[in-house]
Amino acid sequence: MPKLVLQLLVIVLLSACTSSKKVKFDDYIFKTKSEKQSYIKSYDKSLEILNVPYMEEDIKTSYGIAHVIIAGPKNGKDLVLLHGMDASSTMWYPNIKALAKNYRVFAIDNLMEPSKSTLTSKPLSVEEIVIWYNEIFNHYKLKNFDIIGASRGGWLATLLTVQKNSEIDKLVLLSPAQTFKNVDQKRKASAALFLKFFPNKKKLKKTLDAFAYYPDKISPVYKNQFYLANKYSKSNISFLQMLPFTDDELKKIKNPVLVLIGDHDVINSEDSLLRADEFLSNGKTETIKNAGHFLSMDQSKEVNEAILDFLK
Template sequence: MYIDTSFGKTHVIICGPKDAPPLVLIHGMTVSSTMWFANAPEWSQHFRVFAIDIIGDFGKSECTKPISSPEDINIWLDEVLDTLDLDDIFLVGHSMGGWISLQFSLNSKRVKKLVLLAPVMSFASLNWKFPFKLFPAMTAKNAFFIRALYKWMFAKHNAPDEILYQQFYKGYKYGKIQLRVVPKVFEREELESLKPMTLVIIGEQEVVYSSTKKAVVYADSFPNIKAKLIPNCSHCLPAELKEIVNQLVNDFLLN
């Protein structure tokens, strides 16, 4: 369905039993809600799933006014949830979607439990290599650089999904980013105010942090946050180790 907001039409994919608890999914940047192809079939057995295409990104949402601040993010997401009549939600975000989910949860009373999958920055600064992988793909729109970026975000022994790559490629080739918010590492004082119980899942071979260990240790130092490091995967962990990620999320949200 499409939802009208102050920033344009927001595309949402909905599945699962209508009377099940609401689970809202926020995808990573430069993809779309179809990144949840490996997870939604499992989670929708227990939850009413709402996968939201971030406005201003490469999905089906139609941006008429760019999101330019964290306050804009909160206004936009509140408008979407108001239209869907959703409160007391379970919220899951990946990468930039994880940062957005954490930012929203710090400023909202709507989130019952929060899951962050490799949230970009948030708990540790960015790997210096990341811009050198991202910018050639964004500016040259060349298949070589786009595939190199895609493969870099998977652990070496994991085969990137080709169908997902084709969408990733087309987004970079033809899409335009209008999401103008730069993520940050949250200060201790900010994270101490986080209300919902939170699960952070990060792959051992993660590439976006300057220090994966630092990110895990910092996240795990807060009473409401439990950080878990899982082996044999990198930044695209929802697709790389779908069985493990799906089970960890189910166990956390259902108990």
């Protein structure tokens, strides 16, 4: 990581960790109540572009309220969606209609990021994250289900898959962050850090230009929600928990796995796919042309088809 970016990261994290201001349990993610309300309003606007019948449910867990978007036939095979960092479950708007045609989809908002889930405890450890997701899976009685994770969601999906007694069947990873290797193009990827720490529309554009091959294809409604997620939420250190999985951990995964990355991805490269091919005994890898890290938006039709073909 460039020295300037690393120094900036350390300064912001230290200031966040040493603040003497007393924080309420329901205020770990958002800075103020009014800013949270503005973000939720933008989230609801994004729900309008899902283009599929859905329902929202809030589930009480040991660490807070889990918000889940559910779509698809009740008799379809269960499919869990885990979104990317600060993206929330509405990021699946280009994909959920295709996925929900035959699958019962459960899109879960991450508890420690801006979303409709609400953290009511201290930030979670890796072990507590696993417990939290399993509480949701148990609530819905999910057995032998498939899971798709994008970016940080891919790391989380992999973490859940390597656990003992995991009920996950097939695993789809869309440019999973910090899963097979560290960030590939650190300088370009640092645009997201600057957006988080000093949010403005110029930095939003720079971030989208770096992470998407076709940034203009992203819905303006969703762009606004993503911007407010960065503008109104607090910096947190949860991404520092994300270390690439060891060779032995990857070898434990016997599940069928599909790994997709974009050919212009700033997070992963061909090296990620080579490592996946080497250590996943039942893995399949593919590079999506004319796609960046946001490949599910850049090439939604091709990505949807690749996923559905693999899951069948």
